[in-house]
Amino acid sequence: MDTKTMKAVVYNKKASPDRLIYQDVEKPAPGDNEVLVRIVASSVNAADYRSMRMGMIPKRKIFGADIAGRVESIGKNVRQFKPGDEVIGDLADCGFGGFAEYAAAPEKALVLKPAGLMFDEAAALPLAGVTALQSLRDKGNIQKEQKVLIVGAGGGVGTFAVQLAKYFGATVTGVCGAGNVEQTHSLGADHVIDYTKEDFTKSPEGFDLIVAVNGSTPLTAYRRLLNPDGVYVMVGGALLQIFKSLLFGWALSLGSKKMLSLAAKSNQKDLQFIAKLAEDGRIRPVIDRRYPLEKTAEAVRYLDEGHARGKVVLNIE
Ligand SMILES: NC(=O)c1ccc[n+]([C@@H]2O[C@H](COP(=O)([O-])OP(=O)(O)OC[C@H]3O[C@@H](n4cnc5c(N)ncnc54)[C@H](OP(=O)(O)O)[C@@H]3O)[C@@H](O)[C@H]2O)c1
Numbered sequence: 001m002d003t004k005t006m007k008a009v010v011y012n013k014k015a016s017p018d019r020l021i022y023q024d025v026e027k028p029a030p031g032d033n034e035v036l037v038r039i040v041a042s043s044v045n046a047a048d049y050r051s052m053r054m055g056m057i058p059k060r061k062i063f064g065a066d067i068a069g070r071v072e073s074i075g076k077n078v079r080q081f082k083p084g085d086e087v088i089g090d091l092a093d094c095g096f097g098g099f100a101e102y103a104a105a106p107e108k109a110l111v112l113k114p115a116g117l118m119f120d121e122a123a124a125l126p127l128a129g130v131t132a133l134q135s136l137r138d139k140g141n142i143q144k145e146q147k148v149l150i151v152g153a154g155g156g157v158g159t160f161a162v163q164l165a166k167y168f169g170a171t172v173t174g175v176c177g178a179g180n181v182e183q184t185h186s187l188g189a190d191h192v193i194d195y196t197k198e199d200f201t202k203s204p205e206g207f208d209l210i211v212a213v214n215g216s217t218p219l220t221a222y223r224r225l226l227n228p229d230g231v232y233v234m235v236g237g238a239l240l241q242i243f244k245s246l247l248f249g250w251a252l253s254l255g256s257k258k259m260l261s262l263a264a265k266s267n268q269k270d271l272q273f274i275a276k277l278a279e280d281g282r283i284r285p286v287i288d289r290r291y292p293l294e295k296t297a298e299a300v301r302y303l304d305e306g307h308a309r310g311k312v313v314l315n316i317e
Contacts, residue, residue: 003027008100009296011052011061018297019052020063020099028060028097028104032075035107037087039069040317041123042098044296045156046236049304051096063300064098065091065266067105068113068123069317078107086113088275090126090266099296101316111272114279122278124156124285124311129274131235131264132160132211136168139233139260140209144169149207149225151200152214153189154180156311157235160274161211162187163283170209175200180309183286201225209233214306216241219252219259226257234261286310 006027009020030036043066052063071085081087089110097103113122135157136142148165152158153174165172166188174189177196184192193200201217206227216238226232234245242261249259277283288309291299293316303312 006101007293008062009064009293011057011063013057020297020300022294022296025060025062025100027102030073030075030078030104032077033106034075034104035078035081035087035110036072036074036102036104037067037069037089037110038072038102038317039067039098039100040119040315041068042066042314042316043120043123043127043156044299044303044312044314045092045127046303047092047127048096049300058096060095060097062097062100064096064100064314066123066126067091067098067103068119072102074107080107081110086119087111088113088122088126088271090130090271092127093266099293099314101293108268109266111268111275114275117278117285119317120290120313120315121285121287122275123313124287125274125278126271127264127266128156128311129160129278129283129285130266130270131157131262132164133270133274134264135211135233135235135262136161136164136209139262140211140231142168142170142209146170146208147173147205147227149173149175149200149210150189151175151210151212151217152235152237153184153187153192154307154309155214156308158213159183159187159286159310160283161213162189164277165211167277167282173200173205173207175215177307179307183309187286206230211235212237212241212245214238219244219248223252223257223259229256231258231260234259287313289313290315292316
């Protein structure tokens with residue numbers, strides 16, 4: 001391979017059966033405000049397959065939001081990083097590009113990699129970790145000793161949400177399938193409800209904050225579970241859950257209970273916060289499966305099945 005090309009996984013609408021093709025492409029060149037990162041690991045998010053399905057294709061046709069790698073070179077205005085620095089980043093708001101050997105990223109999309117984490121562990125942090133943080137802290141206004149319910153505790157966002165809610169001092173109940181019960185306990189949840197055995201909406205207990213990461217439970221059932229002044233935050237799940245929350249959340253928020261929807265935004269300060277917690281061992285990424293870059297289509301398909309335990313990562317270098 002010459003120095004002007006790199007391996008990447010490129011979206012090709014006409015390809016079949018997989019539209020994600022491992023191939024040689026032109027290596028990106030960093031702009032004046034950009035950092036060229038040699039990617040060591042990436043991770044897959046629902047944002048990858050959901051954007052793909054909605055026809056929201058990145059300009060370079062390379063998906064992948066999360067990256068962990070080494071700074072190869074920098075643009076002339078870059079101040080925060082130098083070649084050789086180990087970094088992580090979320091490229092979802094700046095054109096994706098993580099399913100590749102190199103990405104050019106604005107410096108504000110990156111922070112230093114937490115020391116002590118492997119690159120693939122670090123690549124699991126950005127999008128899912130920041131989403132969990134923004135749902136609990138910014139939308140949910142989480143407070144110490146609150147009762148918090150995390151629905152969909154077993155996946156990428158859910159595993160961070162459970163740990164962060166504990167970090168913020170809440171009493172946490174996680175809802176997940178049978179295969180994730182032990183893991184959810186091990187992440188610190190005080191109570192775990194296996195949704196295959198028990199209907200959590202029948203819980204006699206009320207909650208101050210509900211974070212709905214997955215599933216498609218009716219909004220009215222969530223509202224019933226909220227304590228007075230309680231807050232429900234829709235993060236994701238079945239399209240029905242997302243649309244209903246966006247359409248009817250305001251109407252169900254007319255009393256003291258609030259029914260909100262999250263649209264996470266990548267943010268350097270929040271990513272720094274998550275990286276520091278991981279470096280200090282206060283949160284840890286849970287990795288279900290690891291794939292090489294050439295098997296990205298398989299990795300995305302696996303995540304799309306909806307039952308990953310924690311994160312699915314790509315080892316690239
Ligand atoms: N609003 C935003 O800004 C934002 C940002 C990021 C992600 N999202 C959305 O958040 C959702 C979750 O993302 P993710 O990365 O965490 O996905 P993920 O890792 O693919 O989630 C998989 C997990 O979901 C669990 N699950 C599946 N069906 C469930 C159900 N009915 N009840 C409870 N748990 C269930 C599975 O556990 P079991 O096998 O135990 O069922 C599995 O562990 C996606 O819909 C994504 O689009 C939204």
